[in-house]
Amino acid sequence: MNIATHPVVASLTPVFLLIALGYLAGLRRWIRESSVKDLSNLVFLLLIPALMFRTMASVHFDTLDWRPVLAYFLAALSLLGVCIAWRGFNRRSVVLGLASTFSNMVMIGIALVELAYGKEAQLTLLTLVSVHALILLTVGSIVLELAVAREARAGGERAPHVLATAWSAIKGALIHPIPLPILCGLLFAQTGLTLPTVVDRPLQLLASAFAPIALVLVGVTLARTSMAGHLREALWVSVAKNLVLPVLVGLSAWGLGITGTPLTVLVVAAALPAGANVFLFAQRYEVAQEVTIASMGLSTVLALFTLSLTMMLMAWLN
Numbered sequence: 001m002n003i004a005t006h007p008v009v010a011s012l013t014p015v016f017l018l019i020a021l022g023y024l025a026g027l028r029r030w031i032r033e034s035s036v037k038d039l040s041n042l043v044f045l046l047l048i049p050a051l052m053f054r055t056m057a058s059v060h061f062d063t064l065d066w067r068p069v070l071a072y073f074l075a076a077l078s079l080l081g082v083c084i085a086w087r088g089f090n091r092r093s094v095v096l097g098l099a100s101t102f103s104n105m106v107m108i109g110i111a112l113v114e115l116a117y118g119k120e121a122q123l124t125l126l127t128l129v130s131v132h133a134l135i136l137l138t139v140g141s142i143v144l145e146l147a148v149a150r151e152a153r154a155g156g157e158r159a160p161h162v163l164a165t166a167w168s169a170i171k172g173a174l175i176h177p178i179p180l181p182i183l184c185g186l187l188f189a190q191t192g193l194t195l196p197t198v199v200d201r202p203l204q205l206l207a208s209a210f211a212p213i214a215l216v217l218v219g220v221t222l223a224r225t226s227m228a229g230h231l232r233e234a235l236w237v238s239v240a241k242n243l244v245l246p247v248l249v250g251l252s253a254w255g256l257g258i259t260g261t262p263l264t265v266l267v268v269a270a271a272l273p274a275g276a277n278v279f280l281f282a283q284r285y286e287v288a289q290e291v292t293i294a295s296m297g298l299s300t301v302l303a304l305f306t307l308s309l310t311m312m313l314m315a316w317l318n
Contacts, residue, residue: 011116022219056185111211225297
């Protein structure tokens with residue numbers, strides 16, 4: 001087969017080209033920094049909900065397989081625990097542990113999986129996406145608050161109750177533009193109704209705009225990311241995220257008897273670069289902000305090679 005027409009190359013090339021064009025736009029200041037937040041809001045508050053609601057609005061609960069979710073989070077939470085234990089229990093180690101386990105499934109993963117593996121594979125990914133932020137960010141919030149409470153007690157201060165922290169984290173993760181439209185779409189599908197064309201067509205147009213805009217935004221963000229002075233620590237995070245996590249997820253899925261396309265989607269999702277949500281934690285808790293940004297940038301650059309290698313390996317294994 002001609003390398004240019006290989007399915008992996010054919011699906012990865014438009015993804016990385018759009019990121020590269022966004023990088024160029026960021027370097028040339030074609031998109032001003034003040035506009036990036038507005039474009040991000042457009043993607044997260046309008047385009048993503050349209051895509052996710054429309055995709056899940058025809059899916060019935062009895063067709064969903066939750067084993068991939070179990071396999072993925074057994075591996076991801078295990079790696080998060082190891083990362084925290086390795087660096088010591090503090091805010092910095094939790095944030096860097098999240099950066100080592102939180103994949104950019106939305107901005108890069110959705111477009112990539114649809115291009116490479118089709119609509120059926122996208123259903124597996126969206127099932128994962130529906131609980132990805134809920135599980136990892138909720139666990140991350142609780143562990144971070146425990147770390148803050150530990151530091152507060154060590155300094156003689158009063159710490160908030162962990163149950164109040166847990167409820168706040170769960171509520172914030174559910175009322176969110178990613179899981180909420182997925183859950184609403186699933187509930188709509190169970191009614192047996194179908195979307196009327198006058199509603200479905202605008203949703204389809206909005207959904208089709210998501211991938212190119214999201215990928216260009218990844219490039220713009222990358223152009224504004226400085227990795228100077230933090231390369232060594234960012235490299236450790238990137239290796240854990242891009243290489244260690246997909247290996248652990250693959251072993252976990254294999255152990256649960258998952259094969260074929262679902263196995264491939266799980267491993268590819270785990271091999272995606274670090275997601276931007278982790279930086280929100282670094283900002284909120286005022287820790288490791290520069291390292292987190294550098295890790296996101298480096299893992300995205302390295303994904304040019306590690307993600308390509310992962311997809312080719314999975315194509316060979318399957």
